[in-house]
Amino acid sequence: MATEGIIEGPDGRGRCFWHQNLPDYLAYHDAEWGRPVTSDHRLFEKICLEGFQSGLSWLTILRKRENFRAAFAAFDFDKVAQFGEDDIERLVQDAGIIRHRGKIVSTINNARRAVALRDEFGSLARYFWSWEPKPEERPAVFDLATLRANPTTPASVRLSKDLKKRGWTFVGPTTVYAFMQAMGMVNDHIEGCCCRQSVEEARKAFVRP
Numbered sequence: 295m296a297t298e299g300i301i302e303g304p305d306g307r308g309r310c311f312w313h314q315n316l317p318d319y320l321a322y323h324d325a326e327w328g329r330p331v332t333s334d335h336r337l338f339e340k341i342c343l344e345g346f347q348s349g350l351s352w353l354t355i356l357r358k359r360e361n362f363r364a365a366f367a368a369f370d371f372d373k374v375a376q377f378g379e380d381d382i383e384r385l386v387q388d389a390g391i392i393r394h395r396g397k398i399v400s401t402i403n404n405a406r407r408a409v410a411l412r413d414e415f416g417s418l419a420r421y422f423w424s425w426e427p428k429p430e431e432r433p434a435v436f437d438l439a440t441l442r443a444n445p446t447t448p449a450s451v452r453l454s455k456d457l458k459k460r461g462w463t464f465v466g467p468t469t470v471y472a473f474m475q476a477m478g479m480v481n482d483h484i485e486g487c488c489c490r491q492s493v494e495e496a497r498k499a500f501v502r503p
Contacts, residue, residue: 297486309487309488335369336477339362373405396464427480432480441484447480449474478500481493
């Protein structure tokens with residue numbers, strides 16, 4: 295019997311439904327989503343792109359990701375922190391990205407906040423991974439019903455509040471939880487997904503910063 299929320303891929307293996315068997319989305323599901331990340335630039339990129347995603351689909355952002363990287367100096371937050379009004383106008387005119395002035399301004403603001411956070415904690419990775427939820431906060435079984443019932447978690451609410459206190463913007467609890475899912479701070483591959491076990495093993499082997 296098929297597991298709810300699992301679809302068969304072109305290789306015959308079951309995966310989380312949301313990649314829709316689109317080749318680029320499937321590759322993202324298999325190779326990236328949920329696998330632990332410590333790169334400060336990748337962490338900064340992801341939390342910014344999750345902000346851009348607000349109101350849109352992740353697939354839209356994924357397909358523009360290389361354009362975003364070109365536009366935002368590969369999400370080197372030291373460089374983005376130096377962006378000024380000319381850069382904002384350049385980005386608002388860039389058809390390759392999401393031309394939302396508020397989100398563009400937010401990314402530059404968050405880059406400046408990221409510099410301060412890196413200087414305080416030594417790395418963004420050290421800061422973000424300190425918010426990883428404890429095992430007792432996680433559901434015993436992660437199925438489709440659990441995924442749909444939890445667009446936020448207590449851990450994402452806590453992290454969102456702390457980021458906002460530090461001056462970050464476009465970092466609501468739902469955005470932050472999507473970031474935590476993608477960066478491997480939780481394993482939200484649905485039970486029955488062929489990637490769930492390998493992600494769990496990667497998380498167990500992962501050395502926290």
